[in-house]
Amino acid sequence: MNSRRWNWHLWAGFVVCLVAFASYFFxxxxxxxARDVPWANFLLFGTGIAFLSFGLKRAFGQSQQYRGKVxxxxxxxxSLISVGFFCFLIFYQTRQLPASAGAPRIGQRAPEFVLPDxxxxxxxxxxxxxxxxxxxxxxxxxxxxxFYRGYW
Amino acid sequence: xxxxxxxxxxxxxxxxxDPKAEVIRRYDLLHPGAGVNxxxxxxxxxxxxxxxxxxxxxxxxxxxxxxARPEQVxxxxxxxx
Numbered sequence: 001m002n003s004r005r006w007n008w009h010l011w012a013g014f015v016v017c018l019v020a021f022a023s024y025f026f027x028x029x030x031x032x033x034a035r036d037v038p039w040a041n042f043l044l045f046g047t048g049i050a051f052l053s054f055g056l057k058r059a060f061g062q063s064q065q066y067r068g069k070v071x072x073x074x075x076x077x078x079s080l081i082s083v084g085f086f087c088f089l090i091f092y093q094t095r096q097l098p099a100s101a102g103a104p105r106i107g108q109r110a111p112e113f114v115l116p117d118x119x120x121x122x123x124x125x126x127x128x129x130x131x132x133x134x135x136x137x138x139x140x141x142x143x144x145x146x147f148y149r150g151y152w
Numbered sequence: 153x154x155x156x157x158x159x160x161x162x163x164x165x166x167x168x169x170d171p172k173a174e175v176i177r178r179y180d181l182l183h184p185g186a187g188v189n190x191x192x193x194x195x196x197x198x199x200x201x202x203x204x205x206x207x208x209x210x211x212x213x214x215x216x217x218x219x220a221r222p223e224q225v226x227x228x229x230x231x232x233x
Binding site for chain 2: 029032035036090094095097098100101102103104105106107108109110111112113115116117118123125126128129139140141142143144145146147148149150
């Protein structure tokens with residue numbers, strides 16, 4: 001029976017790459033410093049690829065002692081695909097936004113609107129601008145309008 | 153945003169609902185078909201208005217992962233005083 005050793009670096013590298021991918025969406029998106037530029041994920045991918053490279057070197061360079069030529073090739077390909085897909089999402093997909101050239105610019109009046117709040121009461125922009133806050137007499141100094149992406 | 157979800161999350165500011173994306177369109181923020189199930193949604197945007205309703209600061213992010221940080225908004229709000 002063939003007693004070549006299990007090439008664990010290949011598997012570790014692959015798992016680390018999977019973690020590198022998934023952790024962005026489950027963990028690092030919560031922290032702007034790690035979300036805007038995904039440093040943590042790049043580090044993880046780098047680590048995963050390092051493990052895979054080491055494992056491949058052993059599989060092909062010391063093939064009498066280590067297994068993993070086929071597994072290593074497949075795992076490395078899958079890992080490269082995960083890196084590629086991650087970069088596609090992060091550097092391309094999230095930038096695909098409409099031009100919104102007609103959005104109000106600095107100096108322009110923001111268009112009036114009336115929309116229901118979470119209790120279904122109609123709220124107008126003019127009322128937001130004129131109704132004093134609970135513990136004050138004067139109208140607010142301003143209003144921040146936030147348009148969220150998505151749908152509840 | 154549903155009343156229950158809002159209570160649970162503890163948000164005190166006003167949430168408004170624009171189910172037909174009318175206001176989204178009025179502000180030219182429509183992102184057609186970009187919703188999870190292909191619905192039309194808004195692209196993210198923030199506008200700071202002064203008491204006359206004029207835009208003093210606007211943030212239309214080029215990358216929907218990158219949003220204005222609270223500090224940036226507070227800095228813009230300071231200028232309104």
